Amino acid sequence: MEKIDYRDEGRFCSGHVACAGCAEAISMRVILNAVGEDTVGVIVPSCTAVILGGYPMSSTKTSFIHGTLESAGAFASGVKRALRAQGRDDTTVLCLAGDGGTYDIGLQSLSSAAERNEDILYICFDNEGYMNTGGQKSSSTPHKAATGSTPLGKPTRKKNMIEILAAHRIPYIATTSPSHLSDMAAKVKKAKSIRGTKVIFVLIPCLPGWGVAENAAVKTARLGVEAGVFPLIEVEGGVKYSLTVDQKTRRIDDYLGEQKRYNHLSDEDRRELQEEVDDTWARLLARAEAGE
Amino acid sequence: MNAPAFNENLHLLNGNHAVAWGVRLAKPDVAPLYPITPQTPILEKLIDFQSKNEFDAELLTPESEHSAMAAAIAASATGARVFTATSSQGLLLMHELLHYASGARTPMVLFNVNRTPGAPWGFWPDQIDSLSQRDTGWIQFYSENPQESLDTVIQAFRISEAANLPVMINHDAFYVSHSIEPVNLPSAEVVDGFLPRIPREFQLGDDSGRSLGAPLDQAGWNLTRQDMDVAMQGVERLTAAAGGDWAKLTGRPAAPLELYRCEDAEVVFVTMGSMCGNAREAVDRLRENGIAAGLLKVRLFRPLPAEALREALAGVPCAIVLDRNYSPGTGGVLHQELKAVLFGIETPPRLHGMLAGVGGVNVPVETIEKLAAEYRNAAPSAQPIWVE
Structure with missing residues (x-):
């Protein structure tokens, strides 16, 4: 059992409208807490935007602009430049987007912000699909997962956004999970201390979208980390890879078994997915061992 | 100018x-x-x-x-x-x-x-x-x-x-x-x-x-x-x-609309942007030849200065809109806007809509002069007119 050292500053409030049992709410609490008071937020259409609340309510004491789905990187750039022009260069610009707004429609503006190395902290809540519109596939949806638009399973693999962003040579990229909240807080604080574009991916098992039990979101995320499906890593300067959890302790079956989106898999499918995980893990390990 | x-x-x-x-x-x-x-x-x-x-x-x-x-x-x-x-x-x-x-x-x-x-x-x-x-x-x-x-x-x-x-x-x-x-x-x-x-x-x-x-x-x-x-x-x-x-501060006035020689005009050109230069020249030449022409330049298009446009054109016998744009299915956008603005006033002008200069083609002063001669006494057409 992990003991969490946590002091809540009250940036995220109760009464929000996340689904009961959703791990995004606890993640938002930890992230908003770690980023602190001197922050301006950008949020684009996503579950997160809904959880932040409809006018005139807000579940956070941090000021957010609700931008357009494809423009998270550009909105965040505009906020940052305006703050800099007003002598407030130390204020953190926090950008929250889902995987649709990051891997798909927002890729262009994120790539552009990363290319300019804009001083922003970008968080992608990755629930591997358009879950806020009822569960359609995005380019983050993993191989063979069933969604509303891939009922027989997605025929292609999840887009590797880590490598795409690493190719931009931004100072910091990381992954984290609601099963590892101390790690989440530490990575957010580390990212906040670095100038330039920082991107952190948070795995968010979607209860209705993935077919996960209401009490199993955190557990599912943990199984994903332990099976090596969602490795916890850091990439510094686009080249220096390191594994936060350096052991893969489970087979993928434990992770798949928690989720109805994989109910249709054959034994052969499971073997294929295990091979993919093993291959990706080996490549990651080789990168981490190489140092740079 | x-x-x-x-x-x-x-x-x-x-x-x-x-x-x-x-x-x-x-x-x-x-x-x-x-x-x-x-x-x-x-x-x-x-x-x-x-x-x-x-x-x-x-x-x-x-x-x-x-x-x-x-x-x-x-x-x-x-x-x-x-x-x-x-x-x-x-x-x-x-x-x-x-x-x-x-x-x-x-x-x-x-x-x-x-x-x-x-x-x-x-x-x-x-x-x-x-x-x-x-x-x-x-x-x-x-x-x-x-x-x-x-x-x-x-x-x-x-x-x-x-x-x-x-x-x-x-x-x-x-x-x-x-x-x-x-x-x-x-x-x-x-x-x-x-x-x-x-x-x-x-x-x-x-x-x-x-x-x-x-x-x-x-x-x-x-x-x-x-x-x-x-x-x-x-x-x-x-x-x-x-x-x-x-x-x-500068001696240069800048109103939402500019009225050029519209006093007692029998025909007023209405247009926007660079077209105003040639239209102003055409007005001068027409006046020299005894045709009382004027120019209404729309500088502020949104919000459309509806009351000011009505006031400028009420009682004018004929107005010719020069649209350097084409809205397929209707015609010129400024023409549409003016039709809407002038609808219901007591003495509206006969309003002609000219598609003049669409695609950047040049509209010389002479062409604008000819439009006054040809249309100032004509009944308006429901269809837009392509100016050659």
Whole structure:
């Protein structure tokens, strides 16, 4: 059992409208807490935007602009430049987007912000699909997962956004999970201390979208980390890879078994997915061992 | 236009460089810019100014006009004075965010160089790019020449920040954007005095912790448009006031509408942008030949100065609209607008809609003169007329 050292500053409030049992709410609490008071937020259409609340309510004491789905990187750039022009260069610009707004429609503006190395902290809540519109596939949806638009399973693999962003040579990229909240807080604080574009991916098992039990979101995320499906890593300067959890302790079956989106898999499918995980893990390990 | 008297502030500038000078004098905090022909000289001149430490804005060069507008909105919402510029395809790519900018009530100035949209590809003066954005909640000006473009940029910041509405200023590709004319540059002191910084009621990152743009219910959304309507209705007055103050400082008047020799006119041309130059010349020649012609120049197109247009055209026997744009299925946009405005008045003019100069074709003074001769006593057609 992990003991969490946590002091809540009250940036995220109760009464929000996340689904009961959703791990995004606890993640938002930890992230908003770690980023602190001197922050301006950008949020684009996503579950997160809904959880932040409809006018005139807000579940956070941090000021957010609700931008357009494809423009998270550009909105965040505009906020940052305006703050800099007003002598407030130390204020953190926090950008929250889902995987649709990051891997798909927002890729262009994120790539552009990363290319300019804009001083922003970008968080992608990755629930591997358009879950806020009822569960359609995005380019983050993993191989063979069933969604509303891939009922027989997605025929292609999840887009590797880590490598795409690493190719931009931004100072910091990381992954984290609601099963590892101390790690989440530490990575957010580390990212906040670095100038330039920082991107952190948070795995968010979607209860209705993935077919996960209401009490199993955190557990599912943990199984994903332990099976090596969602490795916890850091990439510094686009080249220096390191594994936060350096052991893969489970087979993928434990992770798949928690989720109805994989109910249709054959034994052969499971073997294929295990091979993919093993291959990706080996490549990651080789990168981490190489140092740079 | 009469040649300005020589003075030390007089510079030979093309329309786009005149815009860049206006922007430099207005001192925006943030300027996201993306290149596109024929806007690019605005971007280049501003970056040139900045490289010489003559212009001190946060310049962003994102990957598209869409991101330029997104950054502009976010910067304005964070309290910055913001400028951006585009043309044609770029403006059309921004379309979604044009609605967002006005809905978020983010003041800013966008300069658009009017150019034909593809397909087929062309780079020619045509106003359909901006006219097709007329429902996006932006204040729209059309400028006739480089001096007016510079002056309007400076006035637009004042109007935009007073109304909390974004302003789009347009001038025609090449006819204005690349034509060199003598331009009077106002002093920095004059512009600083004209454009004081107004503290915002709300900006992102202030102490309130409030957010901007969150979803709301039907009645709430409806109210946002009622508020916008109130703001829009104040724009004509703000424009007249800004133009009046500017005239006192520079001697150059700038009203929402300009009436040229419309007294007792039997035929009045109504148009916007660079076309006004040739139309004014045609009016002079027609008057010399005994035809009482006049010109009504529409400088402020959104909000449309409806009452002023009615007043200007009531009792005029004939009005001929020259549209350098084509809205397929209806005709010229300004023609449509005037039909709507004039409907129901007691003594409306016979209103002719001419598609003149669509795609950037030249409309010489002689052609405009002939239109007066041919149509001033004719019954109007329901169909638009293509001017050869």
